[in-house]
Amino acid sequence: MRPKLTLKQIAKELDVSISTVSKALRDSPEIGEDTREKIKAFAKFYNYKPNNIALSLKNRKTKTIGIIIPEIVHHFFTTVISGVEKVANEMGYNVIICLSDNSFDKEVINMEMLANGSTDGFIMSLAKETMQKGDYHHLIEVISQGMPLVLFDRVVDQILCDKVIIDDVLGAQKAVQHLIDIGCKRIALLSTVDYVSVGKLRTQGYKLALEENDFELDEDLILKIEEMEESEEKIEHFLKDKDVDGIFAVNEHFAISAIKYIQEHGKRVPEDVSVIGFTDGELSKRFIPSLTTVSQHGTRMGEEAARILIEKLEKTPGEDEQYRTVIVETGLVKRNSTKSLK
Amino acid sequence: MRPKLTLKQIAKELDVSISTVSKALRDSPEIGEDTREKIKAFAKFYNYKPNNIALSLKNRKTKTIGIIIPEIVHHFFTTVISGVEKVANEMGYNVIICLSDNSFDKEVINMEMLANGSTDGFIMSLAKETMQKGDYHHLIEVISQGMPLVLFDRVVDQILCDKVIIDDVLGAQKAVQHLIDIGCKRIALLSTVDYVSVGKLRTQGYKLALEENDFELDEDLILKIEEMEESEEKIEHFLKDKDVDGIFAVNEHFAISAIKYIQEHGKRVPEDVSVIGFTDGELSKRFIPSLTTVSQHGTRMGEEAARILIEKLEKTPGEDEQYRTVIVETGLVKRNSTKSLK
Numbered sequence: 001m002r003p004k005l006t007l008k009q010i011a012k013e014l015d016v017s018i019s020t021v022s023k024a025l026r027d028s029p030e031i032g033e034d035t036r037e038k039i040k041a042f043a044k045f046y047n048y049k050p051n052n053i054a055l056s057l058k059n060r061k062t063k064t065i066g067i068i069i070p071e072i073v074h075h076f077f078t079t080v081i082s083g084v085e086k087v088a089n090e091m092g093y094n095v096i097i098c099l100s101d102n103s104f105d106k107e108v109i110n111m112e113m114l115a116n117g118s119t120d121g122f123i124m125s126l127a128k129e130t131m132q133k134g135d136y137h138h139l140i141e142v143i144s145q146g147m148p149l150v151l152f153d154r155v156v157d158q159i160l161c162d163k164v165i166i167d168d169v170l171g172a173q174k175a176v177q178h179l180i181d182i183g184c185k186r187i188a189l190l191s192t193v194d195y196v197s198v199g200k201l202r203t204q205g206y207k208l209a210l211e212e213n214d215f216e217l218d219e220d221l222i223l224k225i226e227e228m229e230e231s232e233e234k235i236e237h238f239l240k241d242k243d244v245d246g247i248f249a250v251n252e253h254f255a256i257s258a259i260k261y262i263q264e265h266g267k268r269v270p271e272d273v274s275v276i277g278f279t280d281g282e283l284s285k286r287f288i289p290s291l292t293t294v295s296q297h298g299t300r301m302g303e304e305a306a307r308i309l310i311e312k313l314e315k316t317p318g319e320d321e322q323y324r325t326v327i328v329e330t331g332l333v334k335r336n337s338t339k340s341l342k
Numbered sequence: 343m344r345p346k347l348t349l350k351q352i353a354k355e356l357d358v359s360i361s362t363v364s365k366a367l368r369d370s371p372e373i374g375e376d377t378r379e380k381i382k383a384f385a386k387f388y389n390y391k392p393n394n395i396a397l398s399l400k401n402r403k404t405k406t407i408g409i410i411i412p413e414i415v416h417h418f419f420t421t422v423i424s425g426v427e428k429v430a431n432e433m434g435y436n437v438i439i440c441l442s443d444n445s446f447d448k449e450v451i452n453m454e455m456l457a458n459g460s461t462d463g464f465i466m467s468l469a470k471e472t473m474q475k476g477d478y479h480h481l482i483e484v485i486s487q488g489m490p491l492v493l494f495d496r497v498v499d500q501i502l503c504d505k506v507i508i509d510d511v512l513g514a515q516k517a518v519q520h521l522i523d524i525g526c527k528r529i530a531l532l533s534t535v536d537y538v539s540v541g542k543l544r545t546q547g548y549k550l551a552l553e554e555n556d557f558e559l560d561e562d563l564i565l566k567i568e569e570m571e572e573s574e575e576k577i578e579h580f581l582k583d584k585d586v587d588g589i590f591a592v593n594e595h596f597a598i599s600a601i602k603y604i605q606e607h608g609k610r611v612p613e614d615v616s617v618i619g620f621t622d623g624e625l626s627k628r629f630i631p632s633l634t635t636v637s638q639h640g641t642r643m644g645e646e647a648a649r650i651l652i653e654k655l656e657k658t659p660g661e662d663e664q665y666r667t668v669i670v671e672t673g674l675v676k677r678n679s680t681k682s683l684k
Contacts, residue, residue, distance in 0.1 A: 006405050006434070006436075008434060062455075064455060072414070072420045072423050072424065072439075073420045073421065073424060073624075075415075078420070079415065081414050081441070082414065082415060085441060085443065089443075089448070092350065092351070094348075094451060094452065094455055095440065095441070096438050096439070096455075096456075096460075097438070097439040097440065097441075098436070098437065098439065099427060099437070099439075101427065101431075106431070109436060110436065113404075113406060113438075114438075117459075118438075118460050256628055260628075282625060283624060283625065283628060286602075286629065287628065287629065287630070288629070288630045
């Protein structure tokens with residue numbers, strides 16, 4: 001018997017992208033007929049079968065939920081996983097986790113692998129690269145075959161499915177409003193690049209709060225960070241010649257890098273500069289000064305996502321298909337990195 | 343077609359443990375013949391098949407590695423996963439992660455699920471409950487069917503397989519020796535209960551260091567913590583009436599709880615009490631004072647484990663079976679929670 005090839009190996013052998021192979025095997029008109037035929041013939045010869053979801057759905061339930069997340073060394077995602085695990089286990093489901101590592105190819109490969117009879121449905125947060133490319137064929141494919149999908153945190157409008165999000169705009173707005181309330185005049189924003197949906201939305205919230213309080217928007221006070229690894233350096237460089245008295249950061253790592261820089265350069269937090277982060281993780285709680293943050297309630301998001309997915313899995317087929325978007329409310333957790341209200 | 347049952351459902355229906363079902367389906371003599379037959383008949387009726395590893399091995403490679411870890415909200419395990427992902431991806435393998443949540447039943451269920459054609463081999467750290475029970479039939483079963491297994495961190499002698507560990511005894515000993523070198527006289531140990539292998543080994547290291555320096559062992563200075571959730575409270579209660587000048591904690595959470603308690607009760611770290619933790623996580627680096635720790639090199643452990651597993655998966659069958667234990671060396675990372683050497 002010929003060895004079974006993976007999607008990745010086929011792509012490599014034929015020198016095309018994984019996305020092309022994946023689309024060709026589904027007869028997507030996006031791929032030219034010649035290429036499509038070549039890929040299909042090659043796959044057939046090597047005994048590769050695209051996922052047999054329909055078959056799996058008819059014949060058996062795996063009682064397993066697949067989670068695909070962009071990264072694991074990030075406290076928020078681990079809390080979401082805990083939430084999913086909790087509800088899934090209570091309802092008799094297992095959970096399998098895969099990481100996309102923010103790569104589009106890995107996301108496609110993982111989805112293909114899990115859809116291939118290992119899971120009944122998906123809970124996912126999109127890879128950065130997927131959002132950048134705007135290529136969602138793998139998600140649409142899975143949904144169109146009747147496999148339920150719940151997106152959380154990093155979601156996009158283009159995909160019709162259930163979603164669990166927080167109100168990023170409002171959360172950010174509340175945080176910046178609080179900085180204004182305690183008297184901050186020059187408030188910096190430490191954000192991620194705009195194609196990451198949450199970075200974009202939290203930037204909107206920042207701008208809205210300024211606007212509502214008749215603050216002038218100063219683009220020089222906004223830093224957009226591309227890669228986590230370079231964040232510390234970028235933040236130091238950014239803060240070097242800025243005279244700010246408030247900082248809103250879209251995650252706790254950026255917030256803590258800012259505090260460290262400020263403290264090491266002769267200023268005090270919160271006396272001279274108040275700092276608010278996003279994501280209420282272990283670091284925020286335990287850092288000294290403890291961090292004022294917008295809490296994302298990751299566990300609750302995971303619980304909601306699992307509940308919605310399992311409900312979909314267990315409802316009678318043929319019932320009206322309706323998609324929900326659940327908004328988990330954020331809260332401002334006030335700690336010691338911001339001044340008290342006057 | 344009858345619905346396919348899961349291991350858990352069979353156990354529930356017949357009112358026996360998951361372990362009993364799992365053993366009965368493998369014809370284990372540990373289970374009485376009556377029970378065995380009943381379980382097998384029931385499973386057959388409901389179309390349940392124990393994992394068909396042999397079949398899967400002969401016919402195809404999934405090119406997927408399964409990781410089973412006890413918990414995810416623990417920085418060490420996420421670094422191990424990163425290490426496994428890195429090497430696995432370089433070598434064309436996918437990775438699937440499952441959590442045992444420190445439960446024996448969940449570990450058995452996850453293993454069963456992943457062995458059922460989803461993965462080629464396992465990288466695992468044992469659940470607390472599994473070590474407490476000493477029931478390893480699920481691991482032995484998988485190995486005996488020719489599926490390679492690499493254990494890391496929480497390993498046991500009873501299982502013959504490849505292992506990746508750190509030298510916990512030596513790591514702990516180095517840490518306590520350092521406390522002695524900087525002049526500490528009364529050194530407390532904050533550890534986990536003994537059936538967690540690392541807790542036991544690090545306690546050994548602590549005792550060895552005291553012995554070598556002719557310090558008398560004072561059992562009153564040793565705290566064994568059962569549950570993570572109760573650790574903060576236990577540590578506060580323990581430190582209340584202890585006059586210590588050094589603390590060695592077997593993880594960073596215990597260390598930070600200790601520092602917080604000390605600081606809130608009028609003493610200084612490191613001037614009055616020096617504190618060393620284990621596991622060099624994000625918290626240790628970013629806490630103020632930054633934490634002196636024994637570094638576990640989780641990423642390197644993950645990389646080693648993946649390399650060993652893939653090597654096993656790709657070698658020609660029939661070659662001599664040999665098991666290795668790789669010891670990843672620990673290092674003492676000196677930061678600001680300990681006094682300088684005099």
